[in-house]
Amino acid sequence: MTFALADPMTLAAGPMTLAAVEPPLVSAVTGLMGGTVGIYLRPVDDGTVAATNARLAAGSTLRRVGAWADRLTRFAETSDLARLNASSDHRVPVRPTLAAALDWARQAEGLSGGIVDIALLDARLAAEDTKGDQAVIAAPRPDRSWSMDRGSRVTFIRRPVGLRFDLDGVAKGWLADRALRLLGSFPSAVVDADGDIAIRLGDGESWRFGIADPRSTEADLLELDLVGSTVDGIDGFGLATSGTSVHRWVHGSQMTHHLIDPRTGRPARTDIVQATVLAGTAREAEALAKTAVILGSEAALAVLAGHDVHGAVLLTDRDELLMTPATTRWLA
C-alpha cells in the first residue's frame, strides 16, 4: 500500500492507529460433515463485550452450519437429500436449503463445463466398492439429466427415478459461503468447512493461510498471505482444495479415488494429485479445484486462466508445483 503524503504528521497517525487495534481472534471449532468446521472472527473492537458477541455469533453460526449439513448429507436417512434420493417419484418436492444447494450445483456444472456433476453417486459408490470389478461397475448412467422447478415455498426436482445425488464438496463450499454471510457484522471473518474456506478480510487486514501438503503432515505445501483491500475491489476470498490422495481405494490391481470424471463415469485419470484454488467465493474455489483435478494439469491451467481466479496451486504426480501467475501476489 502506497501513500502520497503532503503532511507527514497526518500519515504518522495512520499506520499507528491500524497497528494499535488488534483484538484477539475468536474461534469456534467442531466436528461436522465427517471433518472439522471452524469459524474465526475478529471482534469489532478489543472490549470484552465485543469478544463475547463474537463468541456467541461463532457458536450460533456453527449450529446453523450443523443444521444445514444435516439436511444435505447423504449419510443420514432422515436428511432431505436422502429422502430425495429414496423417492420413487419423477417429481419430488424439496425444502429451501436443499433447493438452494442444488441450485448452486446446477450453476457449478455450468461453471465447470459439466465436470462438476452431482448425479454420479452410483459411480462413486462403485469406486469405493473394493470387492467389485471396476470394468463392470463403472458403466456410467446415460440419463443423468435433472431440472428444478423453483417456487416461492416449494421447489420440485425432476429427475429419472433412481437417479441419486451426492453433494459432497459442492455442499461444503456452499455452506461456507452461506455461513460467512451470517457473520456480516464482523469486518474480518473466516468459515472453514473442512478445508473449503470462505474469507472476508477488513481493508488492509492480512491473514495467513496454509495449503496442506498431501505428502507430509509435517509442513505445508505453501502459505498464502491474503489481504483485504477495498482499493482492489476484493471483498472476499474462497480457498478450496481437492485431490486424489485422501479418498483412494485399491480396486483390483488399480488404485481408484472419489473424483469421478463425468465423461467416462470412472475415477478421473489425471496427473494432478492436489489442486488448490483461490477465487472470490468458497463454492467457486471448490468447483474449480475439483474441475482442475479431473481435467489434469494442461487443461486445468487453461480453464483456470479463463475464470480469472485470484490464484491456483497444482501439485502433480511428478512432484511439480504449478501456479497461475496471479498466485505469486499472495505467497508468504
Add this chain to the structure above:
Amino acid sequence: MPGIRDHRTARPAAMESQPAPTQAAPVHAARPAPVARAKPDARPLRIAYGMVALAATTALVTALATPPPAGAAAGSATDVAQTTTILPAEPAQPVKHVIQYVQLKPGQTAPANAQVKVVPTPKPRVVVVKTRQSGAKP
C-alpha cells in the same frame, strides 16, 4: 325520583277522559299522531357544492392543460441568476481545500512535490486455518 317523569304513571289528561281501551285496540292508536316537521330544502346547498366543485375542476384542468410560459423551461437557470443578483457584492470567503494525503491506487503516480511514503504491509495474522483435501461428507 324528583325531576324524572315516570312513563308508567303519568298519563295525558285527554286519555283519562276516554273510555278504557278494549283489549283488541292497540295502545299506540290512542296517542295523538306526531306532527311531521318540515325539512329544510337541501337544493340550494347542493347547488352551492356543485358550483364549488365545478370551479375547482375548471381551475385544475386549466392549470394542467395550459402550456408553460416562455422561458419556464430554463427555470432553474433563471432562478440561479435571480439568486445571484441578491447576493452581496463582495466575493464570498474563499474555501481552502487542504489535501493532507491521498492513497495511491495501483498504477497511479504521486503529485509533484508530494512526499511519498510506503506504508509497511501489516504483519499477517497466522491463522490455524489450512485448506486441505476434505473428508467425504456430506
